[in-house]
Amino acid sequence: MEDLNVNGTLIWYYYVCKREVWLMAHSISPDEDDENIDLGRFIHENSYGRKTKEISIGNIKVDIVEEKDGYVMIGEMKKSSRYIESARNQLAYYLLQLERNGITAKGTLMFPKEKKREEIELTKELVKKLEEAEKDIIKICYEPFPPKPIKINFCNKCAYREFCWS
Numbered sequence: 001m002e003d004l005n006v007n008g009t010l011i012w013y014y015y016v017c018k019r020e021v022w023l024m025a026h027s028i029s030p031d032e033d034d035e036n037i038d039l040g041r042f043i044h045e046n047s048y049g050r051k052t053k054e055i056s057i058g059n060i061k062v063d064i065v066e067e068k069d070g071y072v073m074i075g076e077m078k079k080s081s082r083y084i085e086s087a088r089n090q091l092a093y094y095l096l097q098l099e100r101n102g103i104t105a106k107g108t109l110m111f112p113k114e115k116k117r118e119e120i121e122l123t124k125e126l127v128k129k130l131e132e133a134e135k136d137i138i139k140i141c142y143e144p145f146p147p148k149p150i151k152i153n154f155c156n157k158c159a160y161r162e163f164c165w166s
């Protein structure tokens with residue numbers, strides 16, 4: 001495994017399946033023929049199609065950016081709130097990355113189909129939680145073996161399911 005950079009995608013995985021974090025970090029390719037989707041694609045497909053703007057800041061890609069009341073506002077549209085905990089932490093991680101680059105930002109998660117939105121602000125507690133997640137991700141990834149599989153609903157959609165369960 002090359003040097004590991006924790007990113008928003010790994011944070012997303014972390015809150016769904018830690019075994020998948022290890023598999024992704026070790027670039028173990030899921031079954032290419034699998035008509036199901038891997039998590040990366042899943043995240044992509046669950047992001048809303050009509051992106052108004054996408055920008056890259058360092059290794060961060062965010063969907064919508066505007067300046068408002070002295071803050072940079074970043075936003076992400078999702079098709080559903082099913083994996084909201086992961087989505088929250090992923091967006092919060094982008095805020096943390098921006099803060100580390102001297103940019104104060106707030107985030108909005110948008111679920112247009114559900115007519116829902118949620119503001120995300122970086123609190124001290126959230127920073128602490130994300131820093132712990134970062135450390136834990138690195139610890140998981142440097143283990144010689146992946147964590148044992150634990151059956152969750154997401155397994156049915158996961159491209160690693162043959163690998164984990166056959």
Ligand code: SF4
Nearest residue numbers: 017149155158161164
């Ligand atoms: S199949 Fe299930 S246990 Fe295996 S990596 Fe995917 S989500 Fe995790």
